[in-house]
Amino acid sequence: DSGVTQTPKHLITATGQRVTLRCSPRSGDLSVYWYQQSLDQGLQFLIQYYNGEERAKGNILERFSAQQFPDLHSELNLSSLELGDSALYFCASSVQPGQGSAEAFFGQGTRLTVV
């Protein structure tokens, strides 16, 4: 158990809809990262939050947004969903970024299927 909790585990929705994925980071971790993993693909970095503030953006579509709340949990909002958005979405957390020994702890992921 990594200590990172993601809900829901599975989500099936129709094109054009909007969904929210939730992540609770490991206790004490201030950084949260979101990644998208499509079938047989690598981990595409979407966005990072640190202590409530956006820290870095990767290949995140404009239809996607995220936020980190005061209790440090994070939500990833995906809107106007398309078939190509079907993927596994991972949340990861770590201690303060840049610390030499920081490692990423991943949640179990949310598998999103857009039909």
Add this chain to the structure above:
Amino acid sequence: GQQVMQIPQYQHVQEGEDFTTYCNSSTTLSNIQWYKQRPGGHPVFLIQLVKSGEVKKQKRLTFQFGEAKKNSSLHITATQTTDVGTYFCARTGNQFYFGTGTSLTVIP
């Protein structure tokens, strides 16, 4: 830019054979981490390399960091079916940028 490339993308080996995956960066890395993702699972941290030329071992796994700190490798000796999964390297800094991954299949 930030990406690290891994080769090969896929590798099929007979159980008992050795396996190596390589991670290459166009820029010098401050450190490199390796993760393993089992089929249906999530990435799990294996190890971090920091020093130029560093070599670390975990049982049958040997991790190396290049002298120029631009490449790294993971070698598995005598693969077992439990080694199946995708191995990712990751460059770290303020974010974790993962390599493209190598998917290992072990044929019993």
